[in-house]
Amino acid sequence: MMRMVLPTLLATMIVASPLAAQLLPQVQVPDVGGTVGGVTETLDQTLEGVDETVQREARRLLRTRDRTLDRLLRRNRDSIARDVNGDLARKGELLAMGVTAQDQAAIDDAGFRVLSTETIEGLGLTITRLALPDDLDLAEAEALARELGIGTQISADNLHYQSGARIMTVSSAPVPATVRSAASIGVEVGMIDGATGPWVRPTAAKGFAQGAPAASNHGSAVASLLKGAGVARVRVADVYGTDPAGGNALAIARGLGWLVASGSEVVTISLVGPRNAVVEQAIAAAQRKGVVMVAAVGNDGPAAPPAYPASYDGVVAVTGVDSRNRALIEAGRALHLDYAAPGADVFALDAQGTFTKWRGTSFATPLAAARLAAAIERGGNWRTVLDREARDLGPKGPDATYGRGLLCGDCARKK
Incomplete structure (x- = not known):
């Protein structure tokens, strides 16, 4: 069985040129549909007139994405x-x-x-x-x-895929204040991901896949970021377990239903997949009950298909920035963008309790979700609260690279 974290193969590519890191997220790419097949063939048209460095990086991201998915299929043709x-x-x-x-x-x-x-x-x-x-x-x-x-x-x-990777173990480094901070946010945040290891204890966890709940590095990191950012109650729906077809639409819908029924007011999901009617209807049903969904835009680059569930109506779409507040070169895109949060040089715990550096929009998303939960707890309109808190980056006002601004700018980074 091959657990699928798409950006793992990108980890060695991410030290790309500063020029590319600044330019790539600015590319405006037409909607190329929600499919894996046929995306690469449209690049010459969608990136026409764009800087050559940007084109090269965008092509490489998509080639890596397609190869990774092909490998997953070849290894699991029975499921x-x-x-x-x-x-x-x-x-x-x-x-x-x-x-x-x-x-x-x-x-x-x-x-x-x-x-x-x-x-x-x-x-x-x-x-x-x-x-x-x-x-x-x-x-x-x-x-x-x-x-x-x-x-x-x-x-x-x-299937839906996790949107981040572990870069390196740094267990000897000082733990950022946000990782060890006391819980102060009472609004419960649910997360749809893999389960956590014993070092990150959620309020409750339940499995929605074969072999679930099963400890995962990605789920542990997301949960530890929520806890470190002050969220007192974190509820985990494991949609992966040990299932080679984990992260599927039905598991996500079941997990979301359990989170809603259990009282989660905010749900964060650092997974990316194609548009799917079951997931879309499940999210719409959760929203009708007042639950706010927060989702990552993924790490397949700006020429990839729009990320879902980030692109569904009303979902708070989150991108990532590096330690210099530049948009991640690998950041994907959604049909709308709400906020940015730290997505590189982010420190969190893995399933073994090891303090580790992470990169990807997966890890920006729980930081934004924690700030959203804090805004809900304060009362009033959470959007107004977050907009006042967000630091404007890029062109003045909301834009396609940073959304409405940067949240939690100093969160989960080594001091």
Whole structure:
């Protein structure tokens, strides 16, 4: 089994030229769709007229992304397949919403089989899992189900990937004040990720994948950043466990429902995947209950497809900056951008309790979520509070590189 953290292979690339680090995030790239396949072929067109250094770095990021996903698929062909858009998903089944009794005849006639139907706790969202006809692969079955009009929405059970990497162990370095600070924020923050190790103790944890909860470095780092930034109650939904198809859409929906039902007012998710109807509807249901979603824009560069769930309506999209407050060269993009937070030279604990340096938009996101939770606790409009707190970077006012400004600028960095 290969746990998928896309930026791990980028760790040795990130010491790119200062010029590229300043220029790359400024690139405005047309929407190239939500697919893995076909992205690289459009680069010549989407980056036409852009500085050559920027083009080179953008191409390298996408090549690394595509190679990593191809490798994941090759190693797990018994559990992962490509959907109709070329994105990776759990093999052998589809997810349907709004399936009626009248749909059953079409399901039976086409050779589909109902595996289960469940209503997600906390969200009221009913999802039916369909096994595929024996003679069709995932993409073919998805196209057929849509053509037949089964349910109101059909989707693959798409995979989502963690958006950050461990750079180096620095256990002898002094621990930043924010990592060891006393809890002061009473608003509960839920996180959807891997589980934590024993050195980072959440309020509660529950697994939503095979072998979950299972301690992970990424989940431990995200949780320790929340705790270090003052969040007293951190609840963890592990959507990975030991499952090679972990991080899938159904696991995310189930985990989100549990967090909502348990009282999390803010949910942070440092994962990135394609647009998916189940995740989109789950997030919309959580938002209707007053939960604020915070998500990373990913680390695939500005020419990558828009990041989800960061790009869903109403989700607070977060990017990362380095120690000089420059946008990360590898920062992805969303259809909107709200805030930036530290995403390089960030210090947090891994699953073994080792003090470690991390890089990626994954680690900017919990820092922004902690400030959002603090703003909610203060009462009034949290957006107004955060906008007053955010430090404006780049052009005056909100922009496509830093959003509405930098939050938690000194958080989780070595003093």
